[in-house]
């Protein structure tokens with residue numbers, strides 16, 4: 001077996017489907033609190049969709065119904081053209097859906113190569129972790145896929161020494177390595193400085209360069225606008241707007257969001 005053979009295969013071959021992810025009529029309540037009220041939402045192939053909306057609008061809840069954390073009360077989810085029911089985070093991962101959170105993205109005290117393969121180690125035929133291949137693949141991922149150029153960062157570097165933006169980059173790189181088709185970024189730039197944010201936005205662009213898609217959640221329009229192809233606006237559990245970047249300027253988007261907060265209408 002060559003090293004190349006050990007690289008995980010794409011989850012599906014170039015399949016024929018129109019939308020990568022499609023959600024139809026999604027409802028989710030917690031007790032008497034109706035959080036999602038009939039959401040229609042989709043992500044196309046090679047598309048970065050920004051999911052925006054006020055605190056408590058239901059953004060995280062919506063993505064948690066995709067990642068198997070919450071089961072919707074009603075509605076259908078289609079992934080790569082097939083209707084799916086997601087029961088667990090592991091199941092959504094194996095379908096090709098990965099989430100990158102601001103917190104808990106990586107284990108700080110561990111090396112880069114251990115983090116990349118945590119929980120999905122490459123093992124030899126005796127079931128023992130193949131350290132050499134993991135280090136080599138991590139090196140390749142860092143330099144070739146993610147474009148890490150700093151000599152100070154090696155596969156053996158402890159993650160604790162990375163900046164916030166670089167950590168997000170590693171988490172995105174890991175998702176790409178395992179051939180996630182849809183990478184969900186829930187507030188990946190929260191609490192980061194401008195230069196660190198720029199790194200995360202650069203890594204987000206890599207997702208598209210690799211032919212994959214992403215859902216990007218953030219409150220900051222100056223972060224989302226350059227990164228996204230389309231903006232989906234969630235307001236109190238309903239879709240208030242869905243607009244392509246080619247149809248709206250950053251200034252217009254900000255104005256319409258301000259108007260939404262005042263009048264409840266995205267216009």
Ligand SMILES: Nc1ncnc2c1ncn2[C@@H]1O[C@H](COP(=O)(O)OP(=O)(O)OP(=O)(O)O)[C@@H](O)[C@H]1O
Nearest residue numbers: 030033035053054055056057058059060061062219
């Ligand atoms: N497990 C839960 N149990 C009860 N209520 C919940 C639960 N999860 C979320 N909610 C409620 O659902 C609503 C939407 O929460 P959600 O986290 O989806 O919002 P959000 O759009 O991600 O907000 P933010 O921008 O602040 O992250 C909130 O009112 C929240 O209190």
Ligand SMILES: [Mg+2]
Nearest residue numbers: 059060061186
């Ligand atoms: Mg949230």
